[in-house]
Amino acid sequence: MTFRIGTPHARGAGYFINDQKLASRQEADIRTCTHCQSIIKMQEWRTDGAWCSKCNAPICSQPYCVAKTARYGCVPFVQEITAAANAAAKLEQFIKIAGLDSPDPQQPIVTG
Numbered sequence: 001m002t003f004r005i006g007t008p009h010a011r012g013a014g015y016f017i018n019d020q021k022l023a024s025r026q027e028a029d030i031r032t033c034t035h036c037q038s039i040i041k042m043q044e045w046r047t048d049g050a051w052c053s054k055c056n057a058p059i060c061s062q063p064y065c066v067a068k069t070a071r072y073g074c075v076p077f078v079q080e081i082t083a084a085a086n087a088a089a090k091l092e093q094f095i096k097i098a099g100l101d102s103p104d105p106q107q108p109i110v111t112g
Contacts, residue, residue: 016041033060035069037077 016039018026029042034057040049048061054074059065068075095101 013042031058033058033062033065034076035059035074036062036065038062038065 014030016026016028016030018024028044031040031042032038033040034052034055036059038060040058040060042058045058045061050059050061050066050069051057052059052069052074055076059069
């Protein structure tokens, strides 16, 4: 499999060549879905793909991606990564402020 990035006729697109066997060679223009990062073959997308008008980019035809976009609106993959990183930083800060990161393990309570 070969991927060439940056074909001149489509911004942000690439070119896929399946060169396993010459008889079954496949070629296609590709892009990634801005919402889930799956690979979209543009020729197949033309028949059953979807379009996000907010980020002005094609999205894949996976039922999950289309339904998520219809329900929550445009949520690009980069925005999801940023939100996860911010949540992890806030959790780490909370643990530090609450004193839950103490190096001493909890002593067992012995009743008897």
